[in-house]
Amino acid sequence: MNGSNGVYELAERARKEKKWLFDTGFKKWYSPDEFYNTFSQAQYSLITYLQGVKLRDPFEGIEAANQEICKLQKNVEGFTARVLTYYREKAVDKKLRDF
Template identity: 40%
Template sequence: MAGRYRNARSGDEIERDWKEQDLVIKAREQQDKYVREHYLRIAAKAREERVWLFDPVVRAWYNPDEFEATFKMYIRSPEEVYARVKFKDPFEAIEEAQTKTSEFIKRVLDYAKKISSENEANKDKELKQKK
C-alpha cells in the first residue's frame, strides 16, 4: 500500500505541469484572437465592397455575417484564409452557374441524341440480320 504513494508526483512537478498547460492554453488563446481579428477584417472588407466570400475547397458561399460565425471552424491561420477565400459578387456567380448549367444541359441532350441514334442504328441492323 505504501508503494503507491512513493510513485506519486511531488507538488513542484504538479505545479510545473500546470504552468506548462497554462502557457499552452494562453498561446492558443492568443492565436485564436489573432486569427479572429483577420476574420473580422475580411468580413468588414466584404461588407465594404458588397460582396460575398466563396470557399472553393468546400464550394460554399458565405455572406460576411456567416463568414464571421462559421468560417473560423475550417481554418486555423490567416494565411490559409487569404489563400483560400475569394471575394465574389453573388449575382456574377448566379450568371456563371446559369451559363454552366445551360452548357451542361446541352451536352447531356446532345449525348442522349447520339445514344438514341446509335440505338436506332443497332435495332435496324438487328432487324436486317433477322430477315
C-alpha cells in the first residue's frame, strides 16, 4: 500500500525534510519509519487523525521536553518547601502549646 490513506506521502515528506511526526492529540513522536509502519495498513480513514499530526524537528521536541521537566521540577520544589514549612510550623506551635 503506498499511500491511499496519506500515510506514505506524509512519512516521505518527513524523511525529505529530516523531521519526525508529532501527534498533537496524544503528544507522541514517530520517526518517519515508525509512523509508516504504524499507520500504513490502516483500513479506516485517517483524514481526521492526520490533521493532528505535525512535522517537527525532533530536537525542538527534546528542548521543549527539557523545559517542561525544569518547570515541573520547580513546581515540585516549591510545593515541597510549602509542605515542609507547614509541618515545621505546626510542630513548633504544638511544642509551644505543650510547654
